[in-house]
Amino acid sequence: MEVFPVTHSILSERALANEILPFYFTDTFIDCRLLVRGMNDSYLVRAKGVEYILRAYRHGHRTLSDIQHELDLLQHLHLRGVRVAYPVDRRDGEFVTEVLAPEGTRYVAVFTYAPGTLWPLSPDIAAVYGQAAARLHQGMELFISNHQRYSIDIRHLLDDRVPRILPLLAHRPNDQYFVSRLWRLLQKEISIMAPDLKRGLCHGDLNGGNCHMDDERRVTFFDFDCEGFGWAAYDVAVFNWSVRDMPNREFALQLWQAYIGAYQNEMPLSDADIASIPYFVAARQLWLVGLHCQHADEWTYGNLNDAYFDRRLRILYELVREENWEL
Missing domain, CATH: 3.30.200.20 (Phosphorylase Kinase; domain 1)
Structure with a gap:
């Protein structure tokens, strides 16, 4: 058998x-x-x-x-x-x-094993993390491997993910239309900005949960499963994305400002890179939701209920309003 x-x-x-x-x-x-x-x-x-x-x-x-x-x-x-x-x-x-x-x-x-923890986050710890993230990027600049790796590009973030989301929003046609239009906007805008954006190896998941800080404030990174060649601004944007779900928006902004300020002191980003961050925050959210939808046969469709989509899409609606994007 x-x-x-x-x-x-x-x-x-x-x-x-x-x-x-x-x-x-x-x-x-x-x-x-x-x-x-x-x-x-x-x-x-x-x-x-x-x-x-x-x-x-x-x-x-x-x-x-x-x-x-x-x-x-x-x-x-x-x-x-x-x-x-x-x-x-x-x-x-x-x-x-x-x-x-x-x-x-x-x-x-x-x-x-990576010793320590990064939680609870504070602006001071976020600054240490931002500095370490910049030094991580510096350390990856001269890396060469004989092995091939996928790229963190528009296809990876959006085109392979959003089609997984849309069928599960059939009972929410307004949200389905919103996600579809946002997908097209991000495709267009990131493609336009791409020639001016810094490219290089990325960790792919610098959300704050994939590193530990020991008692001597030394940061150790782990879980490079999402690493790949992509945009530096995307890697930076993942931390912005990670704090947007916090209930205290003022505190979340303080964390982000501490992080990006410390990062730029070590590794300055161009104006184009900074301008692209909101687009990559949105792309990151669609990537994650698409990943959850893709693996619903294991992580269960029951988890992809209206409460789930309310929470995940709220961040996208707020971002579109903040940035005055026209869909």
Whole structure:
């Protein structure tokens, strides 16, 4: 009897500890616990009293080339003195292990653990984060890899995502029309601005949740799963996007101003880059909603209810009003 198709499996903690982690560690007792289930699954690993993170990449989410590019980047940054959660090599010198899961091949990698936390956010901490983000971008400027990686472009942010949203808004025709028109506006405006915008490698998810700060205020970045070649302004805009959902708008503005001010002290952005940020904030929101809609067969359609769309679309409606965009 054939195995019934599976959308996304959860790899056994015990099997990872007994069958996969011995490729990386000689410890006879390795503790492995599921930490976060998400786009990829993360496990907290303890070996010889040291903590690590094991990531089990989702089947079909990233190519092996994409993953190897990410691991190359992390090694490059680590060697340049940028604080990142870098990959741990296996005892044979390799970094990636293949696992045959019910849904197909999944790739596993192990990373060092990033100490500390970034929460709760304050303007002071946001400034430290902005400075670290700029230095991260500086560290990525000379990176070269033999492996191919996808690009963070209009297709990635919008054209592959918005068509996933529109069918789920069929019962909300006004919102469906709004999203469709905003999509076209962003396509047009970003295309017009693109020649004047700085391009380079991006982390892809600098929302404030993918780094930790230790007691000495040293920032360590992790989760480079969204990294790719794109616009620096997009990477910067992700933090602006992340604080827009805060109930205290004045405080959110203080966080943003502290972040962008510290970033620009290290790595100034052009006027064109700054002007593009609101467009990338909107693109980021559509990207996220499209991602949720794309994976509704696993994360459930029940979560994509009216309350969900009310919350997610509110930010877009507010942004259109603030910027006086004509749809």
